Structures are given as C-alpha cells and as structure tokens.
Amino acid sequence: MDLRKEILRENSREHTLRIADWVSVDARRVTQLVQVFLHDEYRVVQRAAWIISYVAHKSPALIVPHLPAMVQRMDDAGIPIAVKRNVTRVLQFLPIPPDLHGPVMHHCFALLENPKETTAVRAFSMTVLANLAQEYPDIRNEIRIILEDQLTQKNGPGFVTRAKKVLKML
Incomplete structure (x- = not known):
C-alpha cells in the first residue's frame, strides 16, 4: 500500500x-x-x-x-496544529522515556501557558504535566499556579473542566 x-x-x-x-x-x-x-x-x-x-x-x-x-518536531517553528495536538494527545497515554521528560515538560508548560494555543493542545498538555508530576512532585505547584491563573481568564468549558480535574489530581 x-x-x-x-x-x-x-x-x-x-x-x-x-x-x-x-x-x-x-x-x-x-x-x-x-x-x-x-x-x-x-x-x-x-x-x-x-x-x-x-x-x-x-x-x-x-x-x-x-x-x-515527535517531541523534537515540537521545537520547529510553524509546525501544524495537528502535530502539536496529536503529539500531546499521544503523550497523555504512553510511557514517556526518562530522557524526554525535560523536553516534554518544557513544551507542555509553554503550550499550557499560551492563551493563543487551542483548547485541545492546552488540555492535553496539562494532563501530560499532571502525569509527570507523579514522578516529579516539584512541578505540582507550578502547574497549580498556572491553572489557577488560567481559570480566572476567559477559557472554554473544555479547558475549565480539564483544569479542575487536573487540580484535583495534584
């Protein structure tokens, strides 16, 4: 084929x-x-x-x-939204190799903090970060601060629902 x-x-x-x-x-x-x-x-x-x-x-x-x-591709400028959305979607469910934890956290924090990013990408990023927080408890507070700040801003219901769920996980 x-x-x-x-x-x-x-x-x-x-x-x-x-x-x-x-x-x-x-x-x-x-x-x-x-x-x-x-x-x-x-x-x-x-x-x-x-x-x-x-x-x-x-x-x-x-x-x-x-x-x-896939994670390295996230470094490229102007990547299609489909790449960001699906890389972060996949990272939610797969075991991330330890050598990728740093780059994945970097990308997910940047995507989560960007109010211009799509709701799906931001939601997937917060789940990836919450999963990594199980292994790196030091990032929990940073995630919590970002999410609490984001909840005071205008965000769609999908973002709000996921943020509340992640905050409970933390």
Whole structure:
C-alpha cells in the first residue's frame, strides 16, 4: 500500500481506522506513518496525525520508539496544529522515556501557558504535566499556579473542566 496516497484517498473515520489497523501490526509501517506525519504537507500531516492517535492506542509499543522524533518536531517553528495536538494527545497515554521528560515538560508548560494555543493542545498538555508530576512532585505547584491563573481568564468549558480535574489530581 502506498500510505501517502491511501491517506489522501479519503477522509473519514472508517478509512482512518482501516489504515490504523493496517499500520499497527508492523513496525516498518509505523515508521513510514511517523515520517509522513512529521514531514509532509499540512493536509497529509493532519490526516496522518489522526491515524497515529489510533495506532498509539492499539499498539503503543510501536509508537514509543518514535517519541524522540515527535517531541523534537515540537521545537520547529510553524509546525501544524495537528502535530502539536496529536503529539500531546499521544503523550497523555504512553510511557514517556526518562530522557524526554525535560523536553516534554518544557513544551507542555509553554503550550499550557499560551492563551493563543487551542483548547485541545492546552488540555492535553496539562494532563501530560499532571502525569509527570507523579514522578516529579516539584512541578505540582507550578502547574497549580498556572491553572489557577488560567481559570480566572476567559477559557472554554473544555479547558475549565480539564483544569479542575487536573487540580484535583495534584
């Protein structure tokens, strides 16, 4: 299967799940998907991101080796929102290798503090940080201060709900 062509062929949940099923049984296919996700044009990246989120749930062990490249991509200026959203979404559910804890915290704090960032990216970032706070209790207070400040500002219901949940976790 030409993965890129297949990704562009149709944009539906059923098609996405079909591709995710095909990809999630072979590490080489996952590598190919991650390369498309990290380096293709916006529309392809957006669709590949959706597939990656399903593959991460279905075969998390196949995604973990690609986390360094995914986290590193977060350093690039002007990355598509689909990359930020799906990298942070995946990081919520996968074990993050210890050598990535620092860069992940850096990115998630920056995303969480940015009021111009989308609600989904900020919500996923706060969950990733709350998960890391289990291992690094020193960051709990910083997360709490940011969230309490953000709750005094105008934020959507999705952000408020997630923030209250994370504050309880902390």
